[in-house]
Amino acid sequence: MAIILGDNQYGKAESRIVRIVRDGPRHEIRDLNVTTALRGPFEQAYLTGDQSNVLPTDTQKNTAYAFAKSKGVDSIEEYGLELARHFVGDVDPVTGARIEIEEFAWERAVVDGSEHDHTWLRKGQDVRTAAVTVDATGEYVVGGLKDLVLLKSTGSEFAGFLKDDFTTLPETHDRVMATALDAKWRFSSVDVDWNDVYPRIKALMVREFATLQSLALQQTLWHMGTAVMEEFPDIVEVRLKAPNKHHFDFDLGRFGVENAGEVFWAADRAYGLIEATLLRDDAPPANDAWRFSAGLA
Numbered sequence: 596m597a598i599i600l601g602d603n604q605y606g607k608a609e610s611r612i613v614r615i616v617r618d619g620p621r622h623e624i625r626d627l628n629v630t631t632a633l634r635g636p637f638e639q640a641y642l643t644g645d646q647s648n649v650l651p652t653d654t655q656k657n658t659a660y661a662f663a664k665s666k667g668v669d670s671i672e673e674y675g676l677e678l679a680r681h682f683v684g685d686v687d688p689v690t691g692a693r694i695e696i697e698e699f700a701w702e703r704a705v706v707d708g709s710e711h712d713h714t715w716l717r718k719g720q721d722v723r724t725a726a727v728t729v730d731a732t733g734e735y736v737v738g739g740l741k742d743l744v745l746l747k748s749t750g751s752e753f754a755g756f757l758k759d760d761f762t763t764l765p766e767t768h769d770r771v772m773a774t775a776l777d778a779k780w781r782f783s784s785v786d787v788d789w790n791d792v793y794p795r796i797k798a799l800m801v802r803e804f805a806t807l808q809s810l811a812l813q814q815t816l817w818h819m820g821t822a823v824m825e826e827f828p829d830i831v832e833v834r835l836k837a838p839n840k841h842h843f844d845f846d847l848g849r850f851g852v853e854n855a856g857e858v859f860w861a862a863d864r865a866y867g868l869i870e871a872t873l874l875r876d877d878a879p880p881a882n883d884a885w886r887f888s889a890g891l892a
């Protein structure tokens with residue numbers, strides 16, 4: 596019996612990079628969490644401790660900061676592509692680079708009725724994400740968002756489900772539906788107007804969540820994904836993950852008080868977890884586009 600080294604990669608996880616453009620009185624801010632990972636002939640670092648092929652994770656971190664200055668951060672997708680191309684193209688042993696980025700949004704503070712030049716408020720809790728892979732097979736961009744918290748107070752049903760001896764859930768034709776959406780979409784091209792596309796995808800998913808008379812969260816996810824893929828031919832795959840944040844009617848009947856869908860117990864766990872992948876049947880191969888690192892998704 597021999598033990599072999601399997602899949603491996605290494606890099607610097609979660610460099611917090613804040614890029615401020617301050618060319619004039621009105622500043623711009625981009626607030627990022629950047630993870631880099633390199634793939635290539637790094638077996639000897641594990642097997643014998645030979646570091647000769649190893650570009651330190653510290654250097655990877657420094658490069659991410661340096662590129663934030665030299666290349667700027669117009670979009671996280673483009674910035675990720677620049678970094679990945681550099682590692683693969685300019686650092687000899689590297690054959691593949693994986694860059695994962697989260698972006699935290701800020702909105703300008705409004706002071707005395709006008710937008711302030713250099714003060715912002717953190718915007719929402721949802722996070723824009725990008726995962727870029729460059730290797731010998733090509734360049735891949737997976738855009739996304741996570742923690743988009745949505746709730747609708749009607750327009751959601753769950754009935755007609757399979758029942759067995761353990762089923763206690765009542766059927767409903769009017770319930771609260773809430774989730775914290777995690778969505779990822781794979782592009783078939785890197786020639787994309789990233790900052791134009793992102794808000795349109797988010798708006799489409801919110802529209803579907805709001806307007807569909809939902810028979811299940813599963814159906815809602817299908818509609819969100821298909822709406823995005825119908826609008827954007829370059830998006831060939833969508834992966835959705837949605838916790839069903841249950842809102843149970845609180846039993847006020849015990850106190851002789853009527854509760855017609857007005858007071859809920861918002862349970863934080865256990866929660867349903869609904870996941871789906873939507874894929875065009877002629878999608879080009881994903882190769883390592885979905886191979887995540889460092890627990891960031």
Ligand SMILES: O=c1[nH]c(=O)c2[nH]c(=O)[nH]c2[nH]1
Pocket residue numbers: 753764810811812813839867
């Ligand atoms: O939208 C839902 N899908 C389910 O699969 C499910 N299961 C459940 O108990 N409630 C719900 N709601």
